[in-house]
Amino acid sequence: MIAYILRRLFQSIVVMLVVGLVSFSLFRYVGDPVATMMGQEASVADRAELRERLGLDDPFFVQFANYLGRAASGNFGISYRLQQPVMELILSRLPATLELAFVSGILAFVVGVSFGVYTALNRSGMLSSSIMTLSLIGVSLPTFLIGILLIWLFAVELRWLPSFGRGETVRLGYWTTGFLTPSGRASLILPAITLGLYQMTLIMRLVRAEMLEVLRSDYIKFARARGLSNRAIHFGHALKNTMVPVVTIAGLQLGSIIAFAIITETVFQWPGVGALFINSVQFVDIPVMAAYLMLIALIFVVINLVVDLLYYAIDPRLRIEQSGARH
Amino acid sequence: MTEPVLSVRNLIVEFPTRRGVLRAIDDLSFDIAPGEVLGVVGESGAGKSLTGAAIIGLLEPPGRVAGGEIRLAGERIDNLSPERMRTIRGKRIGMIFQDPLTSLNPLYRIGDQLTETILTHEPISARAARDKALRLLEEVGIPAAETRLSAYPHQFSGGMRQRVVIALALAVDPQLVIADEPTTALDVSVQAQIIALLKRICADRGASVMLITHDMGVIAETADRVCVLYAGRLAEIGPVRDVVKRPQHPYASGLMAAIPSLAGDPDEKLAQIPGSMPRLGAIPRGCAFNPRCGYAFDRCRTERPDAYPAGASQAACFLHDAASALPPEVAGRAAEAGIQVARVPAEARP
Structure with a gap:
């Protein structure tokens, strides 16, 4: 078990080093920072002097090592556009994105699993067919279109929910939360649905397919032959086996939810890191882009690690045999 | 004559398909007496397993019992509601499937699968169910049963798993056990042990057995009577010695x-x-x-x-x-x- 965790940790570190290299290359190959900072009138000597002072004439590996060292301690430099430390900027925007992703993730998982189980157990029902048809729409419509449609229907026509922003937020230390105010909660609904819809249909279709597969298996047949109740068979035996692959996919989808929040945040003017990233791209604000890249990679790696450990907890076959010899 | 445990009369099983109704079991009748082992033999597709599935009420849709009747100790069971039938499955009719490797849920401990089955059919405490599960495991010859209760199926070998499956099928003393090729997936040396175990444990409880197999050796050793099926119809039924020898x-x-035959000329072509x-x-x-x-x-x-x-x-x-x-x-x-x-x-x- 410990060896397994250590191995996975080592793999994670390797992945982060590679991402660090990519994000570092942004600085080296997307424009010359010295030219950006000095303006047109600077002399060649001034430039060389600044270059030396900033360590930009050091060998590649020295610069890379310095970059990684600073990144590891949370120092990603100063934003070209906003003249604020990048880490501070990201941390102030992160709660908005995480809250949005959290709510979408829960929504996608709960609704996706329930619908998936329902459609698997009632294969030929009217409701099942309707859900399956609607899910096709969820899979095939692009996120921004769904967002715009939702805004048009619920914000413009029905005027039930706000069309943009986060509403009022409450500050809890570093964290600003929209959960505690009515307008904050109302503002979360549309973006959360928009962001979670695709993942929801994906999870639903996956759960349905897996469950149908599991219901055909011998151990379910044997459970029926033992006279267990439908409830015990469907929600005990079948669901547990269905969830093994679903947890993996759902966990990885959480990473994509955070990463792809960019589009939803843009549509809903959501003040999260995704919107920050889009603005930074427009202004070629490389420190922010590089830090965002590292952050998303870190989130993916951590989620991957957690999912692998969860997988391990759910499926006893992966655990190391501890009691009794094999017969 | 004592009343048969199982009485199948003119059983018809059909599968409606787009090209018409296929009749997989056609007008099949047989009885199983209390404590009797009836072997059911026939080629693949002769309807052996379907007969078992029809009796226990687990025909896969669209398959259905289209005619005839099935009586368990005199009580008609082929037309019961799914809920009533469920209380008969496991409690009065136990079933053992071919492949012990896939019959057990890989994510549940052996002990939990046993106690779950016992608690479904008997109004006893969880503690008493666990004790019963332990006795069952000992009875089917699982060594160190106490610690094995908390083991998962993948920690058992094929033969041991089939012992657990037998314990599960007989957990609440059914009158009839349908064993659908219980040894086909096992290697030869284990087969004999499993058959001996099945026979002993059913004899101890006075349970009748419907043993579905295409292994005539198993039938000759185990069954009292044998029923030969061909294309979903009865070909011959009779005492095992007569059917095998004459x-x-x-x-x-x-x-x-x-x-x-082992005694025969090895160069002779098989009939x-x-x-x-x-x-x-x-x-x-x-x-x-x-x-x-x-x-x-x-x-x-x-x-x-x-x-x-x-x-x-x-x-x-x-x-x-x-x-x-x-x-x-x-x-x-x-x-x-x-x-x-x-x-x-x-x-x-x-």
Whole structure:
């Protein structure tokens, strides 16, 4: 078990080093920072002097090592556009994105699993067919279109929910939360649905397919032959086996939810890191882009690690045999 | 005569398909007496497993019982509601499937699967159920049963898993156990142990067994009576010694002749029945076996035989019907092969 965790940790570190290299290359190959900072009138000597002072004439590996060292301690430099430390900027925007992703993730998982189980157990029902048809729409419509449609229907026509922003937020230390105010909660609904819809249909279709597969298996047949109740068979035996692959996919989808929040945040003017990233791209604000890249990679790696450990907890076959010899 | 534990009468199982209704079991009748082991043999697709599934009420849709009746200790069970049928499954009829490797849920501990089954059918405390589970594991010969209760299926070998499956099927003392090829997936040395265990544990409880298999060795050792199926119909049913040694239906006779013998000449070619079993939907008129039968005569091609008494057995074959106009040549050959034809015409007598 410990060896397994250590191995996975080592793999994670390797992945982060590679991402660090990519994000570092942004600085080296997307424009010359010295030219950006000095303006047109600077002399060649001034430039060389600044270059030396900033360590930009050091060998590649020295610069890379310095970059990684600073990144590891949370120092990603100063934003070209906003003249604020990048880490501070990201941390102030992160709660908005995480809250949005959290709510979408829960929504996608709960609704996706329930619908998936329902459609698997009632294969030929009217409701099942309707859900399956609607899910096709969820899979095939692009996120921004769904967002715009939702805004048009619920914000413009029905005027039930706000069309943009986060509403009022409450500050809890570093964290600003929209959960505690009515307008904050109302503002979360549309973006959360928009962001979670695709993942929801994906999870639903996956759960349905897996469950149908599991219901055909011998151990379910044997459970029926033992006279267990439908409830015990469907929600005990079948669901547990269905969830093994679903947890993996759902966990990885959480990473994509955070990463792809960019589009939803843009549509809903959501003040999260995704919107920050889009603005930074427009202004070629490389420190922010590089830090965002590292952050998303870190989130993916951590989620991957957690999912692998969860997988391990759910499926006893992966655990190391501890009691009794094999017969 | 005591009332049979299981009585199947004129059972018909059908599968509606787009091209019409396929009849997979056609007019099958047999009984199983209390404590009796009935072997059910036949080729793949003869309807052995379907019969088992129909009895326990687990036919896969669209398959359905389209006619006949199934009685368990006199009570009709083929028309019960799904909920009533569920209380009979496991409690009064236990079932063992072919592959022990896939019969157990890989994510549940053995002990939990046992106690779950016991608690479903018996109003006892979780503690008492656990004790019972422990006794069951000991009874089926799992060493260190106490610690094995908390083990997962993948920590057991195939043979051990089939022992656990037997414990599960017999957890609440059913009157009847349907064992659907319980040893096919196991290696030969383990097969004998599992069969011996199954026989002993059922005998201890007085449970009857319907043993579905195509291993004639297992049948000869275990069964009291044997029932031979062909294309979803009964070919022959009778005491195991008679059916194995003196088969009365030409198909049963062909089947027994095809069993290799250790004592025989190793270079000798194994006897085989020409042709193959017809597909459902292409079953010939008259007797289903007539195109492959060496003794077939006119009546076999037009009329369907009932089961007639044939020696100690019953055989669905016109050779055993006194009313058949049996060609003397056919009767002579059949008698030579040991088939006790109903009425040997005068010309064929020695």
